[in-house]
Amino acid sequence: MEVLEICIGSACYVKGSNQLVEEITKLLKEEGWSDKVQLKGSFCMNYCQNEKGLGIRLNGHQLEMVTIVNAKDLIREELKKIL
Ligand code: FES
Numbered sequence: 001m002e003v004l005e006i007c008i009g010s011a012c013y014v015k016g017s018n019q020l021v022e023e024i025t026k027l028l029k030e031e032g033w034s035d036k037v038q039l040k041g042s043f044c045m046n047y048c049q050n051e052k053g054l055g056i057r058l059n060g061h062q063l064e065m066v067t068i069v070n071a072k073d074l075i076r077e078e079l080k081k082i083l
Helices: 010-014 017-031 071-082
Strands: 002-007 037-042 056-058
Touching: 002 017, 002 071, 010 017, 017 037, 017 071, 056 071
Parallel strands: 002 037
Antiparallel strands: 002 056
16 A cells, blocks of 8 residues: 655645645545555645645655646656556
């Protein structure tokens, strides 16, 4: 089981991370990955402080330069590599 964490701390929340959780939930269903990927909310990952984008971790590894615009595509690409 892969673990995808999306930060729902205040800085990421205002950038739309709650909306992203909904989008990724849909993506997992569309791709048939719902039973392979555990989607979890997370408190602040201290990633917002350097303006690097949304706090998102896949199996404990931070994804770089993720924004609300590119998040869905980046996450899909990262999951395709391992599923
Ligand atoms: S609020 Fe998301 S990384 Fe800090």
